[in-house]
Each structure stands twice: as C-alpha cells, then as structure tokens.
Amino acid sequence: MHEVTRWQGLGLAGVLAGLSGAIAGCSDDGAGQGGDASGPTSGGPTSDGSASGGPASDGPSDGGTATGDPGADSGDTGDTGEPPPPPATGCAPLPPAEGDVVEIGPEDDLAAAIASAPTGRTILLRDGTYDVSGAGYIVFRTPGVTLRSQSGDPTAVVLDGGYGIGEVLSVAASDVTIAELTVQRPLYHPIHVTGASDANTTGTRIYRVRAIDPGQQAIKINASAEGFYTDDGSVACSYLELTDAGRPMVSDCYTGGIDAHLAWGWEIRDNHIEGFWCDAGLSEHAVHFWNGGRDTVVERNTIVDCARGVGFGLGDMGNGTTREYDDDPCPGVDGYVGHFGGTIRNNTVWAARPELFGSQSGFDSGIALEQACGTSVVHNTIVSLEPPFTTIEYRWPNTSVDIANNLTTHGIVARDGGQAALAGNLSDQGTEHFVDAAGGDLHLADGSSAIDAGVVLPAGAADEDIDGDARDGSPDVGADER
Numbered sequence: 001m002h003e004v005t006r007w008q009g010l011g012l013a014g015v016l017a018g019l020s021g022a023i024a025g026c027s028d029d030g031a032g033q034g035g036d037a038s039g040p041t042s043g044g045p046t047s048d049g050s051a052s053g054g055p056a057s058d059g060p061s062d063g064g065t066a067t068g069d070p071g072a073d074s075g076d077t078g079d080t081g082e083p084p085p086p087p088a089t090g091c092a093p094l095p096p097a098e099g100d101v102v103e104i105g106p107e108d109d110l111a112a113a114i115a116s117a118p119t120g121r122t123i124l125l126r127d128g129t130y131d132v133s134g135a136g137y138i139v140f141r142t143p144g145v146t147l148r149s150q151s152g153d154p155t156a157v158v159l160d161g162g163y164g165i166g167e168v169l170s171v172a173a174s175d176v177t178i179a180e181l182t183v184q185r186p187l188y189h190p191i192h193v194t195g196a197s198d199a200n201t202t203g204t205r206i207y208r209v210r211a212i213d214p215g216q217q218a219i220k221i222n223a224s225a226e227g228f229y230t231d232d233g234s235v236a237c238s239y240l241e242l243t244d245a246g247r248p249m250v251s252d253c254y255t256g257g258i259d260a261h262l263a264w265g266w267e268i269r270d271n272h273i274e275g276f277w278c279d280a281g282l283s284e285h286a287v288h289f290w291n292g293g294r295d296t297v298v299e300r301n302t303i304v305d306c307a308r309g310v311g312f313g314l315g316d317m318g319n320g321t322t323r324e325y326d327d328d329p330c331p332g333v334d335g336y337v338g339h340f341g342g343t344i345r346n347n348t349v350w351a352a353r354p355e356l357f358g359s360q361s362g363f364d365s366g367i368a369l370e371q372a373c374g375t376s377v378v379h380n381t382i383v384s385l386e387p388p389f390t391t392i393e394y395r396w397p398n399t400s401v402d403i404a405n406n407l408t409t410h411g412i413v414a415r416d417g418g419q420a421a422l423a424g425n426l427s428d429q430g431t432e433h434f435v436d437a438a439g440g441d442l443h444l445a446d447g448s449s450a451i452d453a454g455v456v457l458p459a460g461a462a463d464e465d466i467d468g469d470a471r472d473g474s475p476d477v478g479a480d481e482r
Contacts, residue, residue, distance in 0.1 A: 091237035091270050093152045094179055094207070097122040103150060106130045110159075111138040119144035125181060127156040133164030140169070140176045141196070148179040154210050154239075161186035163215065163249055172196045172224065175203040184212035185246070189220040195228030204233035211238065213246025214255060217284065221260035229323070232265040240286075242275040253281025256288055257306065262323045264294040268301065277307040282361040285311040285368070286349075292323030294340040300466045300479075301347045304440065305356050307363060309349035309382070313338020313370035316396045316416070330373035333398050338371035344380060346466045346479045348442045349391075351384040363388040366408065368395070369418065375401045379454070379462045379471075381442050381478040382408040383431065391427065394418035405454040405462070407433065407478030424455035426477045433478075443480045450477040 100121045104113050106128040113123055119142055127150070132138065140147075147169070149157040159181065161168045168183045171193040183190035190211040193204050201224075211218040218240040223229050240257045242250070257273040260266060266289065273286040285308040289296045296312070303309045317336050329340040349366040356363055366382035369375055372394070382391040391408035394401055399418035403425060406412070412427045414420065426449075431437035433448040444450055454475035464470055465481035476482055 091208070094148065097124060097146070097148070111135055114138055114140055114145065114147065117142060117145045122146040122148065124148060124150040125157045126150050127153070129158045129160055131162065132159055132168055133162030135165055137165075137167065138169055140171045140173050143174040143176070145173070146177040146179070147181070148177070149181045152180050154180045154182055154208050157181040159183045159190075161190070163187055167192045167220075170194070171204055172201060174199070174201050175205075177205040177207065178209055179205070179207040180209070182210040182212060184210070185215075185249075187215040189217055190214055191218070192220045193230050193233065194222055195224035195226070195230055197224060197226050198228070200228045201230045202232045204230065206233070206235045207237055209235075209238045211240045213241070213243055213249065215249055215251070216254050217256045217259040218242075219258045221258070221263050221266070223262045230260075230263050233263075234267040234269070235271060236267070237270045238272075240271065240273045240276075242277075244275075247275075247278065250278060250283075253278035253283050256284030256308075257286040257303075258288065259284055260289045260293055260296075261291040261319075262293065262321065263289060263296070264323075264325075266293075266296050268296065268298045270299075271301045272304070273301060273306060274304040275306065277305065277356050277359055277361070280360045282364060283307045284314075285309060287311070288314065289342070290314045290338050290370075291318040291321045292337060292340070294323070294325065294329060294342065296339070296342040298342075298344045299346050300468075302466075303347065303349045303366075305351055305353040306349075307356065307359070307361055308368060309366040310344050310347065311365075311368045311370070312342060312344070312372040312375055313396075313399070314368075315370060318371070330398075330400075333373050333400075335398055336371055337373050337398055338396075339369075339373070339375060341374045342372075342376075343461075344375065344377045345462045346378075346464070347380045348466060348479050349380070349382040350440050350442060351386075351388065352438065352440065357386045362386075365389055365393055366391040367406075368393050369399050369401050369420075371396045371398045373398055373400055376461065377401060377403045378405050378457060379465065379475070379477075379479055380406045380408075381466075381480065382406070382410075383434065383437050383442055384409050385431075385438065394420045404457060405475060405477050407450050424453070424477060426450055426453065442478075444476060444478065444482050448476075451482055453477050 103124045105126040159168050163185050166188045168186045169191045195201050221230050256276050268287050276283045286303045286306040287298050288311040290313050298310050318338055351363040363384050390413045391410045392412040393415055395415040395418045397417040402421045405424040408427045433450050435441040435443045435445050452474035454477045466479040469481050471481045
C-alpha cells in the first residue's frame with residue numbers, strides 16, 4: 001500500500017554531517033504530564049482493546065431499519081461547518097462507481113444491504129439523513145464491499161446514531177471502503193475496525209469521511225477477541241471533530257480521534273482533526289497508535305485544538321497488551337515496545353482555543369513518543385498560543401527515535417530515559433515565523449529564520465511538504481516549504 005522509509009545506523013553525528021544515510025533508532029488515558037497508564041475505568045477497552053458495547057463476535061441477528069427525512073439534517077450537532085480544503089495531494093473525489101452497484105435511500109434497511117452484499121458490490125447512498133439510532137449492529141463481514149454516497153458530497157449523506165447505537169459502522173472483513181459520507185453521534189465509535197473471527201482484517205479504506213461527535217473515539221482500530229489483527233489500512237482526506245454540543249456526551253473523557261491497538265502498516269494522511277479535549281480529564285490523541293503498533297505513517301494532517309496531537313505508544317506498559325513480530329523489528333531491545341518504526345511527518349498541530357487551555361488538562365502534547373522504537377519525527381509544525389506541557393516528548397527507556405527539522409513554539413523534551421537523535425529542530429520559537437499564528441495559518445512568513453535552516457534528510461524521509469510542494473536542497477524547518 002505504501003512504502004515505509006526507515007532511517008538506520010548513523011546517529012546524530014551522521015545527521016549533522018549531512019545525513020547521507022539513515023539515522024538510528026531502534027498513556028494511557030492520563031499518562032501525559034507525569035501520570036500513569038492506568039486506562040479508563042468505564043466505557044473503555046476490554047483486555048483485547050475493543051470498546052465495550054460493541055458487536056458480539058457472532059454479529060447482529062437483526063439489522064434494524066434506517067429511517068429519516070432525506071431532506072432534513074436532523075443530526076445537526078453544531079459542528080463548526082465545513083473544514084478548510086485539505087492539502088492538494090491525493091484528495092480528489094472518487095470516480096463514478098462501476099460494476100455491481102446498488103442504490104439505497106434513508107427509507108431502506110442499511111444494515112441488511114451491507115450484510116447481504118457480495119464481494120465486489122458498491123452500495124450508493126442517496127442524499128439524506130439515515131436515522132440508525134434504533135438499528136442493530138451494522139457490520140461488514142464480507143470482504144471487498146464499498147459504502148459511499150451517490151453524490152460524492154460527504155455532507156449530503158448523514159448516518160446519525162442519535163446516541164442510541166453503540167457503533168454506527170463496524171468493519172470485520174478485508175478490503176472494505178467507506179467513503180464520502182458523514183457518520184455521527186454514536187455512543188461509542190462512528191467507525192470501528194476489528195480483526196475478524198478467523199482472519200486478519202486488511203485493506204480498510206476510510207476516505208473523505210466526516211466522523212462527528214463520537215461518544216468515545218471517532219475511529220477505533222483493534223484486534224478481534226479471537227486474536228486477529230487489523231493491518232494495512234488507511235484513513236485519508238477525512239474530517240473528525242468533537243464539537244461543543246457533543247463534548248458533554250463523552251464519559252470520563254474517554255475520547256480521541258483515531259485510536260489503534262496492535263495495528264501494522266496503517267496510513268493516516270491529509271485529515272483535519274479538531275476539538276478532542278474535555279473540561280475535566282485528559283483525552284486520548286487526535287491520532288494514536290499503541291500496544292505494539294508498527295510502521296504507521298502519519299502525514300500531512302491538520303490537528304486543531306486537541307489536548308494531545310499524535311501519539312505512538314502510551315505509558316511504560318501500555319494497557320498490558322502487545323504484539324509480537326517474527327522478524328524482530330527492534331533488535332537488541334528487551335521488554336515492552338509501544339510502537340515499532342513508523343513516520344510522523346509534515347503535520348501541523350495548532351492549539352489556540354481559550355477553553356482548551358482553561359480545561360483541567362489544557363494542551364498536553366503535540367507529539368508524544370512512549371516506548372517507541374525506530375520512529376522518525378520530521379518536518380512537523382507545532383504551535384501553541386499558551387504554554388503546553390510539551391510540544392514534542394520522548395519517554396521511557398525503550399524509546400529510541402529520530403527527531404529532525406521540527407518547528408515548535410515550546411520544548412522538545414526527554415522524559416524517563418527516552419533517547420533521541422536530534423537535528424535541525426527549532427524549538428521554543430515565537431509566532432513571528434508564521435503567516436498568521438493566531439488565525440491558524442502556519443505557513444512560513446517572509447523572513448522567517450526557519451527558511452533554509454533544516455538539515456538535509458535521506459531521500460524518501462520527507463521529500464514534499466504539507467501542501468505537496470517539493471523540498472529543495474536547503475530544506476525549511478517545519479511542515480511548510482517555501
């Protein structure tokens with residue numbers, strides 16, 4: 001699906017010498033700011049990482065009926081409007097559906113249409129609001145099924161859980177695509193991807209989807225109770241938000257954007273993720289891969305007013321589960337690893353809202369690496385208009401990472417024995433670097449000292465910036481290349 005660039009073998013001296021090769025490197029709901037990885041006490045993951053209230057392994061016996069006025073948006077929860085246009089790279093609307101195509105509307109039984117779809121079928125949803133609050137579980141158990149809007153407008157098709165259904169869409173089969181629609185207001189997750197009962201789930205594609213006001217995480221990814229994993233998926237060009245209207249529906253601050261356990265080879269790109277914070281308690285991250293995740297690529301995402309931005313790993317022992325890999329991806333490392341390899345690049349994290357800073361936990365971290373082995377963190381921009389706990393932190397003894405060419409308004413911090421090769425970063429910077437830091441435009445301003453100030457990285461590490469523009473031979477620091 002994608003090629004993961006891994007830096008190996010030079011260390012910081014090699015970086016400063018020009019990085020002709022690769023650089024070496026190998027919470028917990030509340031582990032930021034010095035806490036322990038105790039995890040949630042209610043509504044959270046079971047021992048296998050699945051959310052309570054999800055479908056039983058045998059799936060639904062009755063799909064229920066979706067109803068609703070196709071001309072009314074009864075599920076409007078006060079979301080702040082359409083997201084800004086995503087980066088130009090790879091976010092075009094899908095081409096027209098071909099082959100085995102079935103159209104349904106709000107008056108039809110969505111769960112039954114999905115349950116009966118054979119491999120290769122595309123289900124097109126006519127515009128309207130689909131009230132699924134009284135439906136049974138809506139589960140993909142057949143591989144190769146696509147669900148998308150007929151119009152291609154993600155705002156025109158709304159699957160509204162009305163806080164009356166645990167999960168709106170559950171995926172337990174490979175090569176499922178969910179695209180160009182809105183999923184909102186479940187008790188738990190708008191979309192939940194799990195391993196199947198007898199095989200890994202691979203190739204999930206979530207594209208140009210709006211996931212609004214989850215009761216827990218917007219997109220949940222974890223292994224099945226039978227121990228099968230969820231690998232090689234993608235979440236791209238999507239809009240995830242917890243609004244002011246939805247925030248009171250979250251219990252014990254057990255929320256976040258994308259939360260993945262034990263997952264290998266996912267790509268999270270070109271998304272806008274906003275508003276994941278609580279008045280009391282510390283939410284999970286906008287993007288979070290942990291408990292033995294591997295080779296995740298998180299790139300060109302815009303993260304706005306979330307308590308935590310991107311997290312690889314969490315706590316010194318996660319939630320007590322991990323994944324073993326036969327090829328020993330971090331040789332010489334003994335003990336628990338929260339995340340193996342992976343890349344975090346060309347993302348912007350912006351914290352500006354007074355209510356976020358005034359909440360109990362405030363803005364905790366832009367990027368947090370906890371028991372992360374071999375991860376590269378390059379060309380990210382993190383701006384906080386008030387002091388956070390950290391902008392980038394690397395924590396615990398099995399963390400060995402590469403951090404280069406990041407532009408941050410506050411500190412890049414080692415904690416609890418974490419190790420990193422650092423090069424070309426500009427931390428503790430003012431907002432004069434940016435076109436409009438107060439308004440969220442984090443492109444570099446004329447005269448910024450970040451221009452041409454980065455170190456040269458190996459080919460493939462971050463060849464383009466957040467807008468898809470090529471980096472030149474004297475790279476700028478941060479996500480933007482002028």
